[in-house]
Amino acid sequence: MANEAPAIELKGISKAFGPVQANKDISIRVMPGTIHGIIGENGAGKSTLMSILYGFYKADAGEIFISGQKTTIPDSQAAIAAGIGMVFQHFKLVENFTVLENIVLGAEDGGLLRPSLAKARKTLEELEQEYDLKVDPDAIIEQIGVGAQQRVEILKALYRQANILILDEPTGVLTPAEADQLFRILGRLREEGKTIILITHKLREIMEITDTVSVMRRGEMTATVKTSETSPEELAELMVGRKVLLQVDKTPAQPGDVILDVKNLRVVDEMGVERLRSIDLQVRAGEILGIAGVAGNGQSELLEVLGGYMDATGEVRVNGTLMPLTGAGADGRSRRESGVSHVPEDRQREGLIMDFAAWENVAFGYHDDAAYNRGVLMDNSAVRADTEAKMERFDVRPPNPALAAKNFSGGNQQKIVLAREIERNPDLLLIGQPTRGVDIGAIEFIHQQIVALRDQGKAILLVSVELEEILSLSDRVAVMFDGQIMGERLPSQTDEKELGLLMAGVSGEAA
Amino acid sequence: MDVVPKWAEVTLIPIISLLLAAIFSAIVIIAIGEDPLNALKIMVQGAFGSTYGWGYTLYYATNFMFTGLAFAVAFHASLFNIGGEGQALLGGLGVALVCLLVPWPHWTIALLFAMIGGAAFGALWAAIPAWLQAKRGSHIVITTIMFNFIGAAVLNYMLVNVLKPKGSQDPATARFAEAVHLPTLHDILAPFGIAFSKSTPANVSLFIALAACVLVWLLIWRTRLGFEIRAFGKSQSAARYAGISGVRITMIAMLISGGLAGLMAINNVMGEAERLVLNPTEGAGFLGIAVALMGRSHPFGVFLAAILFGFLYQGGAELAFFTSIPREMIIVIQALVIMFTGALDNMVRMPLERIFLALRGKEVR
Amino acid sequence: DLGGKFDKSFNEAAFNGAKRWADETGGSFREIELQSEAQREQALRRFAEAGSNPVITMGFAMADPLSAVAADYPDTKFVAVDVTWLDAPNVRQIGFAEHEGSYLVGMLAAMASKSGTVGFIGGMDIPLIRHFGCGYAQGAKAVNPDVKIVANMTGTTPAAWNDPVKGSELTKAQMSQGADVVYAAAGGTGVGVLQTAADEGILSIGVDSNQNHLHPGKVLTSMLKRVDVAVYDAMKAGENVETGVFTLGLAEEGVGYALDENNAELITDEMKAAVDAAREKIIGGEIEVEAYYTNDSCSALDF
Amino acid sequence: MDFLTIIQILDSTIRLATPLLLACLAGFFSERAGIFDIGLEGKMLIAAMFSAAVAYVTGSVWLGLLAGAASSVALAALHGLASITFRGNQLISGVAINFLAAGMTVVIAQDWFQLGGRTPSLFGGARFEPIILPFAEAVADVPFLGPIYAELLSGHSILVYVTFLLVPGTWWVIYRTRFGLRLRAVGENPAAVDTAGVSVVGLRYAAVAICGVLCGIAGAYLATALQAGFVKDMTAGRGFIALAALIFAKWRPWPAMWSCLLFGLLQAIALRYQNLDLGVFTVPVQAMDVLPYVLTVIILAGFVGKAIPPRAGGVPYVKER
């Protein structure tokens, strides 16, 4: 193996976006038939580096060698020709196209569509057999789950006969089950002799599947080690530059009286499909109720109803007072007034306005607050000051209130949302996917904040597809499947396996 | 993450863009066998060379400020209100009715009510498309286009069949009473010992337009409502999460927008013509779109763009007086200005960015 | 007027009059085509201050600005075409009896029509145009009491003056209603009317200046409004042009119908005879052609 | 109203709908590729002027058509430069192009012909003559079908038939060819096209060019088929109506045809029945004049509902900032 040429070798890659040096003189070599992990904080430069390898961005300096040959990759076309495929962090699919159309796009043979599609359909079946990548070729992308969408991205790469596959934060949006399936697939691909680069924030995955791993910090490659010769703790330290607690340490909860009381909650969407079927649940002061479940089983709807912006029938009580579920009073603002804070699942679409400056985002939703206003006018300087304080306390980087939300990394974007919602010290905090796409340094911090809030005697409803997260944070775990609550467990008395079954719809008794 | 510093953004880029527009205009003028430098001299002289020129420049600018602001407000809510023309027409009707139906004792009171009338009619004309957009999802671009045509017909009907004085050949209302004539800049500045040309249409409305700029700025950047309008405009999904009602914002933004467009009438109808004629707006509503977009929907930008177009209008008129350059040449120049300052700005910005990057290349992290 | 020079009718006629004067006398004149309402007054002052004398204005829309400006320049003479209702000492106001001219072409239309249906296509729906239509209708009815008159306006926005496509469609629509002679008083839109009439083999009638040559043998005639003459005379008179109100009707040769080699074979002798007779009668006052303005309505045609 | 009248109204509908449909399809290609275009009006106008001018000078309508298309494509290229290459504001660029055309046409025409921005009237070979379909005369007297064929279908200029053939053509290109797939994709998510190794810029320029050609034909149809020459501003707002029709049709080819025909029909009716006499009172001409617009609004509010534009529409494609 030593004398064999590396599948990929990068030499002295540098890239700046305007003033930001995203990559500084980076060199790595990845051997064929191996899985190479890349970890690093948000904004460390991982995605940029890979985008350069895939010809999406052009490097300012540096050389690329593919299996020994020096290769210039001016655009994605060249990358594809060189046998490189990439699954981006934010998928690059045409939402209203079918799976098949997305796969042939750019790889059609001939001017006419029909033959290309027919051929693709055949190849697709073969690929499905080979790697059990199951997707309905005629499904519309926006109607299939993220897991399936990601399989489409992988199929896209394989359809283009990629030998080198790059995955940027592939499991960020997947359930454990889906993640395990993904890793089985990656395993197969490795056996086939394909080379894989895996960017992730989850050390468990690194340890589980990679052969070698590189660590990036502030645009530089700080270390490359054999996975077998390292430990999560060491990696975490390399990555963040300090010791990181990988487990949440929390005292047992002292539940107080009921804060959130939900009875027979139902939601029917405009297509007449039942999204929530008679949900009953309670959250007490000083406890965290975790809602586990595969994405798309009603968790989002539950949060939106409780958050006040989806119509529903049934009863929702906060501190004993009935919340309107339709018409006037059924909106985020009134909910906030009655002591409910909400960290939405999708920070980029709902939690933040990406074009707004950080300080505007901190005021967002609370812009009526007396503290932010002087008479009829808003007191922007007050908001800015408050934002600086919050950024300080939540250690948002860079701590610059004037910077637009879109220019913060995912982790820091999430911190801004949390700062806004937690600092209101609400009676009830609704929080969805708190650490999706966020680096471990930030995860540790966010988890601490959540627990701290609980210890102040607040009620917290946590929705996450990360079982690990659910288990480590929650005091009680409820599992949702197909708009229903399949069962409730105590973290101490259950495990990922049992929950996995519940999430798959195997009812509590059976499990 | 902007590379080009603010000062350059607001000075260098527009100036270079204008230069480019001027150069291309010159090429066209040469092509039709005229002398561009002379033309430029005439335009600048005519527009800024005398209080007389200023009077007209500011008069046109006033119109554009109103319609520009109107478009900008709606645009902040990501509503593309092409209906400024029709809303301004109806505003004219409102102003005319106010001025004709009541024997006003003094222009101040008349102006106050004329403003209410104009704004109300303009807002009304915007309200229907707004409601259709908010409630029925009918595309506001179509509905406002349609309402421009409908507004023109309404005005035509009112003038020809209702408001036209009997026996007059001119499809226009009677002249407004002396009492409601607005003081011109001449009247206003005289007390301060400033001799301003007597025969220009610029009038108090100018100051109302300026006030409107300030108020709109406050509204958009300093009030809760403005915050909500911008939030809704940037991300409807986020607005929904925050409990900002889309219907409410759509209606309010469009009402304000239509109201501002309608307000224009106090300048052209009450201030200048002092009666309501056919087609009193003469495309100011459409030009407002360009003015707003060029001004980046910021009141101050709108103000500058409005002055610029006031200059082009007045300078253009002078050009027509003193040369045989066809009047359509002015439209060409306007087009080039809009193109270069509004749409091709990156053509200037990109090279500048490279320069500035090179300058501060050292201090990159 | 905002219509613009070379509209092939009204403003162009004025321009030609001015040119004729310039060519003959070698004198010079300055002209401006307005593009905005505010410029009406502006232009008047500009010329007055520049010492132009007389200052000639075209179109009724100049009346209002004139009333404001004229007084400020007492020793400048103004000539206002299509304006008759101002009281200003230094303004020569020239009105045309368009209804009389229209009456004559109306007669010709009715006589030339085989179907007994004639058409009228106006530009923008304004009183002046109705005035044309009204005279036309009376003329047609005079020849053939039960003639059918199809009247249309092109539109209600200024675009109506420059929409030949709509002009064509209107012509076709009127043909389908039986019209076989169409009178166009619609500026640029008229170009489309005459064109379509020629293409479809029916007759058309031009307006203001002689448009017979546009489609030789296919334009029945043109209602002449001798703006050129008026302008020419005014310029000839120069500084000391006589002020006051002048209405140029048939008697003054201010209006009439065009007869030239292009339409010679279309106008039979008896048609000519009949029309000329009517002309005399109108001049003699035996025929009273009703003007639309008198009470904003028209007995012969309703709009 | 009698059968023949209906035929005549429909006949006029077709003539009025043709330029709308051409412009509408033009906008279709551009906007499906993610480039908003409110400059249809301007492109039609300049094409009308150049087609008429060149047809007059050369005496060949086909050369005229060519010139018209070329001029329109030139403006389209300018729009592309602004909105694709320099990622400018597509709306401003569109507005500018409308102004530019409105001014340029008159300035140039005046400079060439000294007719105040008109072009001389066209005769014979310099115009598109109506085409009489085979046996039109023969079957003309056949009851019902005869007139439909002879009056309604026959006797239009070649461009009309081409235009209506373009509808299935467009449908086929967009939904059945590789180019169509990529075009739709680039309008929905350019990043997907880019990462698939296809040039976003290339695709968008292609779309804009097609838009230019179609607008060119539309302008030429106005000036050399419907009319016999150019008159300033002769497009009279048809570009905007076409835009409305496009949105109305939710950016789909067949509905685009129907909505254009609807607009044409409404206009034809309005032209045919001014001053409708309802016995009690007569509807004023103004009311009939705006009928098409009023009905559009009503239909829009009543039946069409939300129209979702191509997702990437109007936003320049930027991957680095």
Ligand SMILES: Nc1ncnc2c1ncn2[C@@H]1O[C@H](COP(=O)(O)OP(=O)(O)OP(=O)(O)O)[C@@H](O)[C@H]1O
């Ligand atoms: N398109 C872009 N334009 C400008 N700057 C960018 C762009 N993409 C990334 N950057 C800058 O480059 C730096 C590295 O970004 P990159 O996406 O590579 O980080 P990352 O390691 O992928 O972060 P994450 O873990 O959140 O995915 C960021 O801090 C950002 O400031």
Ligand SMILES: Nc1ncnc2c1ncn2[C@@H]1O[C@H](COP(=O)(O)OP(=O)(O)OP(=O)(O)O)[C@@H](O)[C@H]1O
């Ligand atoms: N267009 C851009 N301009 C400036 N910075 C950008 C841009 N796109 C991404 N970035 C920065 O690059 C870094 C990584 O961004 P990336 O695209 O990987 O998503 P992200 O920020 O990691 O979000 P998530 O963590 O949810 O994936 C962040 O610092 C982000 O702010």
Ligand SMILES: [Mg+2]
């Ligand atoms: Mg990344």
Ligand SMILES: [Mg+2]
């Ligand atoms: Mg990330």
